[in-house]
Amino acid sequence: MLLAGGIAQAAPAPSGSAGFVPLAPIPSLDVDRYQGTWNQIAAVPQPFNLECARDTQAKYTLTDPANVRVENTCTTWNGEQNNIVGNARVNDTVTNAQLHVSFPGVPTQENPEGPTNYIVAYIADDYSWAFVGDPFRTSGFVLSRSSEASPEKFREIRAVAESLGYNSCLILTSPTPGGAAGIQPLCTV
Structure with a gap:
């Protein structure tokens, strides 16, 4: 779920500004289908994951x-x-x-109780990829079941990110096998 406090403001306007609309969730998430391993193929950089150079994954398992x-x-x-x-x-x-989402030892994420900081804002009909962010769009993660991503897939992702109110130039590709070979702004892919 790859989420923490952001370093870049990707929203059209900060909280409290006229016209600001928080990121909206999809109408219904099938948690059973969402479980499993996801590859991060692009993301708004976050302080906690700057040490990650490539092959970033999230594995979700329902506990209750x-x-x-x-x-x-x-x-x-x-x-x-x-x-x-x-x-x-x-x-x-x-x-x-x-x-x-909370992680022990991560500043601002140690408390297991707290406000929403992870919103599934888009998911493909076949649950092959998803776009996840926070209410203020300071974080954003493109998660895919496959580590592969073609230029056409990145163009589709860019269109979805922009439709959700993100600046696609603040979202960077994440190197994965068969996906992006390097790190570059999504707006240039």
Whole structure:
């Protein structure tokens, strides 16, 4: 669920500004279908994942109807494996698409109780990829079941991100096998 406080403001206007609309969840998330391993193929950079150079993944496992075990892994810049385990608590039982994610030892994310900081804002009909963010669009993650992503797929992702109110130039591709070979703004792919 790859989420923490953001370093870049990707929203059209900050909270409290006239015209600001928080990121909306999809109408209904099938949590059973959402479980499993996802590859991060693009993201708004976050302080907690700057050490991840490539192969970033999230594995979600339902622990009970209201909680999901979150295990994030990646390969660091010096080639080592990095992982962290946390919890995602469903805050919205109507859609199941708004959660609070917490990780022990991560500033601002240590408290397992808290406001929504993970919103599934888009999911493909076949659950092959999703766009996840927070209410203020300071974070954004493109998650895919496959690590592969063609230029056409990145153009589709860019269109979805922009339709959700994100600046696609603030979303960077994440190197994955068969996907992006390097890091570049989504607006240039």
